Amino acid sequence: MIRAESLSKTFGTVQAVRDVGLTAPDGRITALLGPNGAGKSTTLRILATVLRPDRGAAWVDGHSVADDPDSVRRAIGVLPHGAGLYARLTARENVAYFGALHGLKGAALRQRVDALIDQLDMGGFADRRVGGFSQGQRIRVALARALVHDPRNVILDEPTNGLDVMATRALRDIILELRAQGRCVVFSSHVMQEVATLCDDVVIVGQGVVGFAGTLDELRRRTGESDLEEAFIRVVGTEAP
Amino acid sequence: MRGFGVVLAKECRDNLRDRRTILASFSLALLGPALFTALMSFVLTSTLGESRAGFRLAVVGAEHAPRLVDHLRRYNVEVAPVSLDDPRQAVRDGVEDLVLVIDADYPRQLETGGVASVTLIHDSAQMGSARRDFARARQMIGQYGQKIGVLRLQLRGVDPAILTPIRIGEVDTASPAARAVTILGMLPYLLVLVVFMGGFYLAIDATAGEREHGSLEPLLSQPVSRSALVLGKIGAASVFSMVSTVLFLVSLSVSVPFVPLHRVGMSLSIDPLTCLAMFGVSLPLVALGAALLTAVASFAKSYKEAQTYLTVVILVPTLPLIVTQMLDQAPSTALMLVPSLSQATLVTSLIKGEAVSWLHVAVSAGATGLLAALVAWVAIALYRRERILI
Numbered sequence: 001m002i003r004a005e006s007l008s009k010t011f012g013t014v015q016a017v018r019d020v021g022l023t024a025p026d027g028r029i030t031a032l033l034g035p036n037g038a039g040k041s042t043t044l045r046i047l048a049t050v051l052r053p054d055r056g057a058a059w060v061d062g063h064s065v066a067d068d069p070d071s072v073r074r075a076i077g078v079l080p081h082g083a084g085l086y087a088r089l090t091a092r093e094n095v096a097y098f099g100a101l102h103g104l105k106g107a108a109l110r111q112r113v114d115a116l117i118d119q120l121d122m123g124g125f126a127d128r129r130v131g132g133f134s135q136g137q138r139i140r141v142a143l144a145r146a147l148v149h150d151p152r153n154v155i156l157d158e159p160t161n162g163l164d165v166m167a168t169r170a171l172r173d174i175i176l177e178l179r180a181q182g183r184c185v186v187f188s189s190h191v192m193q194e195v196a197t198l199c200d201d202v203v204i205v206g207q208g209v210v211g212f213a214g215t216l217d218e219l220r221r222r223t224g225e226s227d228l229e230e231a232f233i234r235v236v237g238t239e240a241p
Numbered sequence: 242m243r244g245f246g247v248v249l250a251k252e253c254r255d256n257l258r259d260r261r262t263i264l265a266s267f268s269l270a271l272l273g274p275a276l277f278t279a280l281m282s283f284v285l286t287s288t289l290g291e292s293r294a295g296f297r298l299a300v301v302g303a304e305h306a307p308r309l310v311d312h313l314r315r316y317n318v319e320v321a322p323v324s325l326d327d328p329r330q331a332v333r334d335g336v337e338d339l340v341l342v343i344d345a346d347y348p349r350q351l352e353t354g355g356v357a358s359v360t361l362i363h364d365s366a367q368m369g370s371a372r373r374d375f376a377r378a379r380q381m382i383g384q385y386g387q388k389i390g391v392l393r394l395q396l397r398g399v400d401p402a403i404l405t406p407i408r409i410g411e412v413d414t415a416s417p418a419a420r421a422v423t424i425l426g427m428l429p430y431l432l433v434l435v436v437f438m439g440g441f442y443l444a445i446d447a448t449a450g451e452r453e454h455g456s457l458e459p460l461l462s463q464p465v466s467r468s469a470l471v472l473g474k475i476g477a478a479s480v481f482s483m484v485s486t487v488l489f490l491v492s493l494s495v496s497v498p499f500v501p502l503h504r505v506g507m508s509l510s511i512d513p514l515t516c517l518a519m520f521g522v523s524l525p526l527v528a529l530g531a532a533l534l535t536a537v538a539s540f541a542k543s544y545k546e547a548q549t550y551l552t553v554v555i556l557v558p559t560l561p562l563i564v565t566q567m568l569d570q571a572p573s574t575a576l577m578l579v580p581s582l583s584q585a586t587l588v589t590s591l592i593k594g595e596a597v598s599w600l601h602v603a604v605s606a607g608a609t610g611l612l613a614a615l616v617a618w619v620a621i622a623l624y625r626r627e628r629i630l631i
Contacts, residue, residue, distance in 0.1 A: 084455035
């Protein structure tokens, strides 16, 4: 369960996030939808304890992001923008490194990593160095790394970026699986269709503020548009940020 | 401190897989002593050989001055009578290093008590033995001329002493052994550089490299304290630095016996115990180097940028060495407060087989260790800022 209230964050003179609040319950997939530069990544980075908000507050399973970051870090798994893997380590070693940082060791760590390799269908490349991996393989490794401590909450920053159709479909299945396990899943995207096929709730962000929050049906009802893309554009406005 | 060991082990393993890092981190440690040995052997043998070895001197018109030729041969000069049309060109072309041209007028001038002239043709742009041979040939011919002058004065009943109102006595105390000691002064330099080079590339990879590849953000969102993370990285740089130092000492103890020091009556003992002592004395510098490299590289956003910064940083520990070498300081407790300088001084004493005071060792370790802790604290503070990820 992730909750945020009126977050704001400024970098120098650029106000990336003005006023963003959201509630993402367990067992549901919540999409953070918005055009490029809307403040999606910044919001997710605040939730992941990477950035501190200038104003506002956020909680993960009741732990405050600002006051108790270590408890938050134990409760969430994050797939950051661009994966960020170690090219000279194998897929297995990349996952095991973060598992060890979470305090897993010995047989418990090995079993957990094996289970993830199995679950994410990484057997074919688990013991190869990450350096030459395709984007789809990299995302899987990064996802396994994010899940190594079995977090209740999962944050995915534009996970489908650069993936082909097959890899996107495989990732979609994984995300649905995470929901079925009762986890709280939050992901960001700028692709409406992707959101439509996957999410339960949607939070639309434009220029640092929330334009809409609710289910897809509510979005259609609110905007009076049956086409979701039209509804999206109605909410964020047509002008570029 | 949970996570410290995990980070340390990962950084070491990760960097051990990079051939370029391995090569760059340890090549100075392995090859430095070999180069050092070669240089030292060269200097020793060339200074030893200087006074004895003869040299070749091409002489044009040797038939005009058989006595001069005899004089030169007595001093072990290999006189080669030649006939050259253009001796200058021969030297210019490098056919001959040194040519002595004796005028056809030479015998007549000597007989009549006039000034006989000879010409030494050389190329002063040439380095090494050619320059030395020229000076020696000139000196020998001058000596011969002086001898004739003395005879002429005696023939005329004049005391030759009136021509030398002042005699300059010269005493050069520089023995080959003394020169060897001068070169030996380079060893501590090399050691300080080796200590810093060992951790150089790992420190960059673990900080700026991690930032450039985008892996720092996920790393910093793990439930591990920043101090454990940063100290793990400094620890890994220290491990590489230590390995570099050990390789250097091993390489040194293997190659030093090849230097012909016994020929100048010197002995240089780099036995295992001395090596161990040098390693122990260097440890605080290892920690300081790793912390300093890690802290400075953390300011950089890319591998390349960090490389630029650290190239400057690596010069810093050599500065106090250069300054003191110019001032010629004796080891003192105050000197031990300066990192890198104190280690260099202690290492020099150890090599020379001099007694090392425990007080000096303690002050050196304390001062350098304290500074290392301070720099490590700065590095941790850098990673506590959000700016590190922006």
